[in-house]
Amino acid sequence: MTESHDQPPVAVLTPRSNFNNWISAIGAVLAVGALFSFALLTWMDFTGDHKNPYLGIFTYIVAPGFLIAGLAIAFFGAWAQRRWAIKHAATMPDKWRLDVSNPAQRRYLILLSVGGVVFLLLSTFGSYQTYHYAESTQFCGEVCHQAMNPEFSTYQRGGHARVDCVECHVGSGVEAFIKAKINGTHQLIAYTLDNYNRPIGTPVKNLRPARETCEKCHWPEKFLGNLDVTFDHSLSDKKNTPYSVRMLMRVNTGRPGSPLGGIHWHVSPDSSVEYYAADAQRQDIVWMRVTNKKDGSAKIFRNEEFKGEPPAGLVRVMDCIDCHNRPAHVFPTANDAVEHALALGTLTNKLPNIKRTAVQAMVQKDITTAAAAPAKIADFIKAKYADNPEAPAAIAEVQKIYAVTIFPERKADWRVYPNNIGHKDWPGCFRCHDDKHKTAAGETVRASDCTSCHTIISQGKGAELGVLSASGMEFKHPGGEYDQDLQCADCHNGGIQGK
């Protein structure tokens, strides 16, 4: 074959892509950076041992947002380039094109590449920092300070103050994970728009299954036998008489490792307790079923008013949260908070009736904002003690107690967040253990027997507490005899009893 060169070689004009232009190049850098961040965040999210819903905002909203913006810019560049080329076909169709052979443009290109690399590094670093920040307790508790303030202050006082919010609030199964993600995003948006509920509604419906969260740290094999607990009170009398009751709680029978009995029997692997509550707060339990998983037999208890069957989908299997519904955020009652201060000595017991006065000062109906509380509390207490020298310190202490107990703006306190662990100020265990739920054969869930859950080993004040009874004593009610048909919570409501 001869090589004929009669004709000059034709420059093969491959039509240049419309994407070859400066605007698209910048868009591309942005998109690549975002894609990289997205990949990194997703990877960290799936491999990290903590799962955090708020990270979802960055991973699934912010990073893709930048990706979409970058792509949009790139496409816009191509479109603009094409329009330009058509309009200016005769004069200067390539105005926006990248041209490596042009030295001036080459410098800009280098600049763009360096900028691109820096951007990539920054977004990597930024994603990493964001990741760690979003899973910190500080982020949950303080960034959402105003919204979460009650939960954060109650949390700091609880037994779980060193456990991160995400340990309990975010799941590890894929489903729980995605749910938490969507929910976390939704919550942050609600917070930003200031349209979250006050109080934040409970029970929290999308909480992780308790068995997965709680049992990571508290496994059933480890549950104790008896737990020795003392409740310190002060009576509403002139002397603010101290009164304590010390009891052994039958958390489990036998030694750790033996089959669950006693109080933790409800979460034993051999049986299950299901229930149906007629109200959203799960306080009015009307139906329950106990299933023996070994032989499959079941017992159904109903209260007198409830005749039918519970609606499908609303039957709940009892787990840790049905009793420990306030493991991290105990909103103490005004009564308990004041008694606690008296027991610690931070609130003086030298002022006559200070127990009652302090509680009354805290629950005044016309306190509607946290800012208004100190003055109202001061006025109320001053009116009772005129110029008693102990009064100013007591006022300061009650103001302090108020600030961490009642959150008027959020409408958050014990009155909306019942604690189900006992039965004094809320129905708690007596929601079911009330002798009123019966099987068809008339069997009840024991309640009248005060020793099935605990044994009182001493009660009273001072020297009386030195006398211990191994066989248990009958409860001496400081408020005197009362009608046995009443439940404790019919009178005790966390404020002032009896009137």
Ligand code: HEC
């Ligand atoms: C030991 C586990 C645990 C930890 C740690 C924890 N929570 Fe909770 N939290 C719960 C449970 C359980 C509930 C649900 C209570 C209910 O449904 O009645 C809850 C409820 C809430 C609620 C709903 C309102 C309320 O008081 O019931 C908010 C808001 C909340 N938690 C925020 C936080 C924040 C912020 C942190 C970290 C500062 C945190 N939680 C740490 C277990 C935990």
Ligand code: HEC
């Ligand atoms: C990351 C580990 C962790 C998780 C998850 C966890 N806890 Fe705890 N829990 C602790 C620690 C630590 C203590 C404190 C132990 C102590 O005081 O000796 C504690 C204490 C407790 C106590 C007794 C003391 C108190 O003041 O409350 C109860 C009850 C309890 N946890 C229940 C729960 C429940 C219910 C859950 C699930 C919602 C849960 N925990 C989840 C670590 C955890």
Ligand code: HEC
């Ligand atoms: C029927 C109600 C009920 C259920 C269900 C329940 N608990 Fe308890 N638990 C109690 C009571 C009551 C105590 C005694 C402490 C008290 O009175 O505060 C207790 C005590 C504890 C303690 C404290 C022991 C200690 O050494 O301080 C832990 C931890 C605990 N429970 C974890 C759990 C976990 C985890 C689950 C779920 C697997 C669970 N509980 C289910 C009622 C319950």
Ligand code: HEC
């Ligand atoms: C949702 C209803 C419900 C709630 C709430 C509830 N229980 Fe029970 N409990 C039952 C049922 C049902 C039984 C089994 C009764 C039977 O089989 O005779 C039971 C049995 C018990 C037993 C006997 C266990 C054994 O060894 O046989 C104890 C102790 C107990 N509960 C303590 C408590 C305590 C403490 C609380 C509150 C912290 C509580 N329960 C809350 C339904 C409930």
Ligand code: HEC
């Ligand atoms: C179903 C189980 C159960 C039964 C039945 C029961 N209790 Fe309790 N009781 C509890 C639990 C759980 C607590 C602990 C609450 C806590 O940890 O805050 C408690 C706490 C108490 C306290 C201390 C409360 C405080 O704040 O000082 C007294 C007093 C008490 N019970 C008396 C009684 C009497 C009297 C009866 C019989 C009418 C009775 N209990 C029956 C589970 C039970």
Ligand code: HEC
């Ligand atoms: C008929 C209403 C009524 C019933 C029902 C009732 N109490 Fe009381 N209780 C009172 C009164 C009134 C006082 C005295 C008020 C005071 O001195 O603060 C009191 C005082 C107390 C105190 C000491 C002070 C305090 O407020 O903490 C305890 C603890 C107590 N009761 C526990 C119980 C328990 C547990 C039950 C259920 C087994 C119960 N009470 C049932 C009315 C009642």
